Each structure stands twice: as structure tokens, then as C-alpha cells.
Amino acid sequence: MDIWGQDGADVRLEWGAEGVAELGRGCAVLVIVDVLSFSTTVDLVLGRDVKVLPVRWRDQRGSDAAKAAGATLAGEGAWTLRPSSVTKIPAGTLLALPSPNGATLCAAAATTGARVLAGCLRNVTAVAAAAHRLAEGGPIGVIPAGERWGIDLLSDKGEFGPLRPAVEDQLGAGAIAAALAAHGRSLSAEAALAAAAFGVTDLSSALTHCASGRELAAAGHGNDVTLAAEHDVSRIAPALTGGVLAPA
Secondary structure (H helix, E strand, O other): OOOOOOOOOOEEEOOHHHHHHHHOOOOOEEEEEOOOOHHHHHHHHHOOOOEEEEEEOOOHHHHHHHHHOOOEEOOOOOOOOOHHHHOOOOOOOEEEEEEOOHHHHHHHHHOOOOEEEEEOOOOHHHHHHHHHHHHOOOOEEEEEOOEEOOOOOOOOOOOOOOEEOOHHHHHHHHHHHHHHHOOOOOEOHHHHHHHHHHHOOOHHHHHHHOHHHHHHHHOOOHHHHHHHHOOOOOOOOEEEEOOEEEEO
16 A cells, blocks of 8 residues: 555645655546646636746746747847736736646656646636546546745746745645546545645635735735636636647
């Protein structure tokens, strides 16, 4: 029995890069949840007929490869990791999107052999349905990304601090776990706890008052929190195929 891999449950939940490594050994599908802000930005741009190339954080080779493929690198123009920056991005763009959590975890998840989806609060039903279908009866791992202590987005230093579990990602993961339970999937204790928290939480209030939401608001980006807190307004399930996120 694989205790740490939550063997025996259809839907399993574990945090961050360590969760990807552990659940990736046994799950047919991995759902990466980074509500503030990677997964939310991905949902918004895919809704505008844009594809996303996830780039590991501070990976110069990945950034160079993205440019060589004709991708627009977020952060070097009008488009950034922030959800509100991409609401008018032109259709047909291939957006290379670096992030220390969601994009980096998508790249790591792709190496496990599992199918990879990017989920957030906006696309819960669509992502759960796609995960259920793509898993073909196999187990599904839901990975709340969390944050990393000590990362300075404006610094060129490459240090990654320890994991900081994040309220917004627990709620996003819990929402997806609850939707998978509605497909008849059994939940591990970890997934069930996240689903229960989602079921009793005011999403707008939680995202506004959690540390990540307060950080964005303090920087003048409260609208990003508003966009991320919208529940089930999208019918897009971003799936990673050939290194690119596009609708499943």
C-alpha cells in the first residue's frame, strides 16, 4: 500500500512540488491549482482563443525556447502574470507564462507521465469533468500550488523558500475535489477536508482577506482578486499537450 500516495482513493490531494512528485507516481491526471494567479490567468486567456506555454520560474533556457517558438513572453510587454492584464490580449497569441508556482508545477507534472490540467475557481465544473474523462477510471491528483516564502518577484535571485500553504489554493482544490465527488469519485481524507472547507466558505471574503489577496490589494491589484474569486463562470478546461495549455 502506498500510504503517502493516498492509495485507495479516486481523488487525492497534496501540496506543491512534493505533491506533484508523490501523486504523479500513481495518478492518471494531475490538476495544478494556482488561484492567485497562474491558473486564473490561464483560464482568462484561453477564453480569448490564446494558448499558454508554461515556463519554469527564472528558467532562461525555457524563456529563450519560448521566444524561438514565436511566443510572447509575459512580463516583457503589456501582458503579465496578473489576470487583469490579459483581459484584452489578442486572439491567436501564444503566451509564454513564467510563474514560481503554477507554471513551474505544470512543467514538473508533465514529466510524470500523467495528463495535466490547470484548475482554478473560475473553471471548476469544466476541469473536474475533463479530469474525470481523461483519467479513464484511474486516480486523479489535485495539487494546490501554495506559495513559497521569500520569493521576490522583482529580484533576479533564484532562491525558493519553504512552502506556504495558501487559502486560495486550498479552496480551489477543494472546489474541484467536490465536483469530482459529484462524478462518483471517492475522496482521500486530504481531498475531503479541502472539499468541506470550500463548501462552507464565502469565496470573495476569503480571497480578499487571505494573505495573498491582501498582498495583491496592497500593490493596487485588487481587481485580480475579484477575477480569481469568480466561481464556475468558465467552461474551459486547460490541458497541457505538447508543452502548451489549450482547451481540453
